[in-house]
Amino acid sequence: MAKCAVCGKSAHFGNNVSHSHRRSNKMWKANVKSVRVKVGEGTQRMYVCTSCLKSGKVERA
Numbered sequence: 001m002a003k004c005a006v007c008g009k010s011a012h013f014g015n016n017v018s019h020s021h022r023r024s025n026k027m028w029k030a031n032v033k034s035v036r037v038k039v040g041e042g043t044q045r046m047y048v049c050t051s052c053l054k055s056g057k058v059e060r061a
Contacts, residue, residue, distance in 0.1 A: 001029075002030075002032040002034075002047040003030075003032070003047060004030065004032055004047060004048055004049040004052060005046040005047055005048060006048055006049070006052040006057050006058055007049060007051075007052055007057075009030045009032070009049045009051075010030055010032075011027050011028060011029045011030060012027075012028055013025065013026065013027050013028075014026050014028070030049050031049055031050045031051075032047045032048065032049050032050075033047070033048060033049075033050060033053070034046070034047055035047075035048050035053065035058075035060055036060065036061040037058045037059065037060060037061060038058075038059045038060070038061050043061035
């Protein structure tokens with residue numbers, strides 16, 4: 001599972017609850033992309049969530 005290198009967002013877990021209230025496992029995955037990011041003078045490939053990309057917390061290479 002990928003994890004955002006900026007904010008640490010990753011998958012989280014819970015339960016699907018049916019109408020009869022039976023429960024089964026559920027997983028919500030973060031929208032994480034592998035992008036090339038400017039780090040110092042060079043570039044580096046890392047996993048970043050789309051909310052960090054949209055807010056401008058990282059600069060794409």
